[in-house]
Amino acid sequence: MANLLLIEDDPAVAESIIFVLENNNHQATHVSNLEQATHSIHQDNHFDAAIVDVWLSGEDGLSLFQRNEDGSEKTNLPLIVISGGGPGRTLEAVTARADACGAVTVLYKPFSDEDLLGAIAKAIE
Amino acid sequence: MLNVSFLLAFILATLLGLALFAIGFSLGLMMKWLRAQELAKTETVLDLFSVIDHSNVGYAIADDEGRLIYTSNSFLSMACLSKENNMLNKHWFRLDLASDGLKARRQAEWKQVVRARKNWHGILRWKIGPRRRKFFEATLKYMAPNRWAFIIQDRSLQIESRRQMANQEALTHFLLNNLPLIVTLQHPDGRFLFVTENFAERLGLPISEILGKRPAEIPTFVVTERVQQLFAHAVISGQPLNAAAIEITEGAFKDTHWLYYITPLVDSEGYIDRVLTVSVEMTDKVRLQQERQAFADKLIELQKIEAMNRFAAGLAHEVSNIIHPVGVYARALVENPDIEKRQTYLRQINQAILAAGELLHKTKDMTKPYSEPVDNVDIVALARDLLELINDLNRGRDPIRSTLPEKSVFVRASKTGLRQVLLNLINNALDATEQGGAIYLEIGEAEEAESPPDEPFAIPCPYIFIRVRDEGIGMDQDVQEQIFDTFFTTKKDNMGTGLGLAFVRNLIASWDGQINIKSELGDGASFTVWLPKISKALENGVMEELDGKLAVNRG
Incomplete structure (x- = not known):
């Protein structure tokens, strides 16, 4: 069982992901923007991993996980990136950025429950 | 009888003597008169010479060798020879500053004329200084053995002006042909x-x-x-x-x-x-223009493709977000058909399908601009009608301030499309100014001087610009970069679909136009649409007028 932070702006997508997580005995906290995400990370340091949507209504979800200019990490939470694509967010572009942020894996919506659970297992190893 | 005869003879002799005397006397008188006449004539001739001396005719007498025996004052002054230095006995053809070669040629010619004892008439070039010369019309006439009359007339003015005219003509000719x-x-x-x-x-x-x-x-x-x-x-x-x-x-x-x-x-x-x-x-210029036009067309084509790509990517994003939950719930139901909250999940699936349907419905419009026919649309009249309508609908708010050309301005666009573009931009401005701030609509013609800020050669000049400016909340750089993307919206609570400006941009691109934005967060925004101006049907007008006149003439 893992304690997960879900950053996703689309309520329906978030609800379905939480459904999968809870059915598989994980615990999830859902936030829909960067401000709430930052707040949650600072409040509760017991997250095992974060599941982050790339595009958050104009905000860049990955900016929270980018390394600082001195190379230090903003947060050392293991990262699972989810993306629905979009203008300028091709498979290659998102994968490259996710790699740069040290993401465990990138999942493209729609993804299977197994893919998500597998990614979590990998993240909390 | 003899005496009578003698007397008669005496009388006759006396008469004859008288007559002879009379004749002799009259002859003397006549001679005297004639001499007087001759004298008068000589004076006249001398007068004539003095007149000639003051004219542009000079005369001299030379011997067979060309040595001057007599020179008139006019001859000396015309040939720029001084009176002080005695010119007598000098060869006339050596008295100017001509080259030795030319002097030798003159001498040779003189000898030929003298030998043939014929008259000569021609133009004499007389060099009087560096780059200065005179042209004389010269006449050489035999008078008596070893005596030749030499008469010169100054023709410099005529010849120089004729020469200048010839030069001018040659220059004009040269210019015209080059x-x-x-x-x-x-x-x-x-x-x-x-x-x-x-x-x-x-x-x-x-x-x-x-x-x-x-x-x-x-x-x-x-x-x-x-x-x-x-x-x-x-x-x-x-x-x-x-x-x-x-x-x-x-x-x-x-x-x-x-x-x-x-x-x-x-x-x-x-x-x-x-x-x-x-x-x-203009062939080269036209070719260049054609190449530029082809390049501009290609750019516009690329813009259209890019707009389509963005649209497709945006659509993919939306669809993936909609169908992801469907997959999740469907799998859960397959695994456990009697799952608790079964109805809820089925409802979620159905809602997602409805949302996808609605999305498709909305996006159908996106393909419209590519098929909707374009026409010559008077953008000024269209804007006036629209402003009236919007100001009516938004009573209680400041009316939109407009600066429109007085005359009609035509662009190639679809009328309903152009209405939608304007409506969309004005609606956005109205939303941005809910907390206050004026809205301005400006339409104008731009010549070469003002180019669209991006890809200035993508739109051939001249073009029409339509600018909607508001003093509302404005937007930061990030938002500006994404504002034309499909499904991008800053409007909260599902007020916007994120299709409006993407749709506007696609429409404008389909009319070979562009749209751009200038804004700063908290300091208003200005959207400018650039559309190619329809080239004036001026030539057609001329031809129609011409046809009319020709018809009248034929009639």
Whole structure:
């Protein structure tokens, strides 16, 4: 069982992901923007991993996980990136950025429950 | 009887003596008179010489060798020879500053004339200083053995002015033939009276085969009907024609472009007797323009493709977000058909499908701009109607302040599409100014000076700009970069679909136009639409007018 932070702006997508997580005995906290995400990370340091949507209504979800200019990490939470694509967010572009942020894996919506659970297992190893 | 005879003889002799005396006396008188006459004549001649001395005629007498025996004052002054230095006994042909070679040639010629004892008449070039010379009309006439009269008249002015005219003519000729111009002078019936050499060269004919002929009589010179009409129009109306764009598609001038100027010239009575035409070659410029146009077309095409790509990517994002939950719930239901909250999950699936349907419905409009026919739309009239409507609907708010041209301005667009573009931009401005701030609508024509800020050559000048500016909340750089993306919205609570500006941009791109934005967060926003201006149907207008006049004339 893992304690997960879900950053996703689309309520329906978030609800379905939480459904999968809870059915598989994980615990999830859902936030829909960067401000709430930052707040949650600072409040509760017991997250095992974060599941982050790339595009958050104009905000860049990955900016929270980018390394600082001195190379230090903003947060050392293991990262699972989810993306629905979009203008300028091709498979290659998102994968490259996710790699740069040290993401465990990138999942493209729609993804299977197994893919998500597998990614979590990998993240909390 | 004898005495009578003697007396008679005596009387007769006396009479004869008297008569002889009378005759002798009268003869003497006559001689005296004649001598007086001769004297008078000599004085007249001397007077005449003094007059000549003060005129532009100089005379001298020379011997067989060309040595001066006598010189008139005028001769000395005209030839710039001083009176003080005695010129007598000097060879006349050595007295100026001409080269030794020329002096030798003069001497040789003099000898020939003297030997043949014939008169000589010609022009004498007389050098009087560095780069200064005179031209004399000279006459050499035999008077008596070893005596030759030498008369000179100053023709410098006439010869210099004629020489200048010839130089001028040569220069004009040179310029005319070396400018990228073809100049012709034609009779009103078309016959060529003058053509520049380059015209003949390009036709591959000597000028002599062109002069006197009409254009139709020169096989290699194929002019379009339009050129003929323009020429006829200028002749009939007497009005000059300036810079008509001409394309020649056949004959020696095949595939060339020209600016054609026609100026009818009138005689002293006011009738048109000649027509001056000047043709400026524009082929290179037109080619360059065509290449630029092709490049601009390609850019616009790329923009359309890019817009389509963005649209597809945006659509993919939306669809993936909608169908992801469907997959999740469907799998859960497959795994456990009797799952708790079964109804809820089925409802979620159904909602997602409805949302996808709605999305597809909304996005159907996105493909419209590519198929909707375009027309000449008066953007000014359209904007006036729309402003009236919007101001009516938004009573209680400040009306939109507009700066519109007084006359109609036409663009190629679909009328409903253009309405949607304007409505969309104004609605956005209304939303941005809910907390206050004015909205301005400006429509104008931009010439070369003002280019669209991005890809300035993508839109051929001139073009029309439509600017909607608000003093509302504005937006930061990030938002500006994404604002034309499909499904991007800053409007909270599902107020916006994120399709509006993407739709606007696609529409504008489909009319070969552009849209751009200038804004700062908290400091308003300005959207500018650039559309190519319809080239004035000026030439058509001219042709219609011409047709009318020709018809009247024929009538």
